[in-house]
Amino acid sequence: MKNTAGSETAKRAAGEAAAAEVADGDRVGLGTGSTAAHAIRTLGERVADGLAIEGVATSYQSRALAKEVGVPLLPLSDVARVDVAIDGADQVATDANALVKGGGAAHAREKVVASAADRFLVVADDSKLSASLDYPVPVEVLPDALARVERAVVDAGGEPTLRDAERKDGPVVTDNGNLVLDCEFGGVDDPAALARDLSGVAGVVEHGLFVGLADAVYVGDADGDVTTR
Numbered sequence: 001m002k003n004t005a006g007s008e009t010a011k012r013a014a015g016e017a018a019a020a021e022v023a024d025g026d027r028v029g030l031g032t033g034s035t036a037a038h039a040i041r042t043l044g045e046r047v048a049d050g051l052a053i054e055g056v057a058t059s060y061q062s063r064a065l066a067k068e069v070g071v072p073l074l075p076l077s078d079v080a081r082v083d084v085a086i087d088g089a090d091q092v093a094t095d096a097n098a099l100v101k102g103g104g105a106a107h108a109r110e111k112v113v114a115s116a117a118d119r120f121l122v123v124a125d126d127s128k129l130s131a132s133l134d135y136p137v138p139v140e141v142l143p144d145a146l147a148r149v150e151r152a153v154v155d156a157g158g159e160p161t162l163r164d165a166e167r168k169d170g171p172v173v174t175d176n177g178n179l180v181l182d183c184e185f186g187g188v189d190d191p192a193a194l195a196r197d198l199s200g201v202a203g204v205v206e207h208g209l210f211v212g213l214a215d216a217v218y219v220g221d222a223d224g225d226v227t228t229r
């Protein structure tokens with residue numbers, strides 16, 4: 001489920017500001033979504049100007065864009081650490097280091113890359129900020145475990161909805177061949193506890209709660225100004 005409220009100016013400002021932090025020689029995690037795409041395009045321009053980096057894509061979408069704009073790529077399967085990763089978010093808690101990600105169903109690879117990063121930079125428009133997390137949490141599920149995981153989410157106080165494809169009948173299938181449940185928990189009082197509970201359910205490949213991973217959040221606004229938190 002995608003959070004599409006923010007302005008393009010705000011997203012571009014945040015993406016460009018984070019991309020400016022990348023240094024020559026860096027190995028860079030390339031996030032997924034419209035805000036991360038601005039960072040990837042800026043990196044492409046910097047590569048054309050002589051910046052030497054290696055990108056590590058988090059999705060088919062970010063790999064295609066990186067190729068289009070000329071960012072050299074390494075396969076994620078070969079990479080144990082990156083210097084910096086830049087990625088978007090669907091919701092950013094202002095009072096805790098916690099995010100909801102996965103609006104693009106890429107959160108499993110995004111979390112692998114974020115956790116491998118020396119510095120994980122989140123890029124977001126200001127509509128994504130919230131005092132606490134109340135956005136539905138995407139959960140990537142092995143297809144054969146769907147019923148089991150749905151029950152576990154209900155037991156944990158959530159309401160799971162299978163994510164449907166927008167332009168064709170049938171469910172969304174991730175780049176990893178799995179399904180996505182968008183899980184409504186109302187408010188998430190303790191993101192770390194819910195993250196642990198969801199990770200403990202057999203059949204859950206990954207969930208979209210990113211707790212304690214962000215090193216900085218670049219927040220753009222509709223005037224094109226950026227603040228860093």
Ligand code: 5RP
Binds near residue numbers: 031032035036110
């Ligand atoms: C994809 C993600 C995206 O980073 C998240 O959905 C934000 O996207 P956008 O920048 O387009 O709002 O987590 O899985």
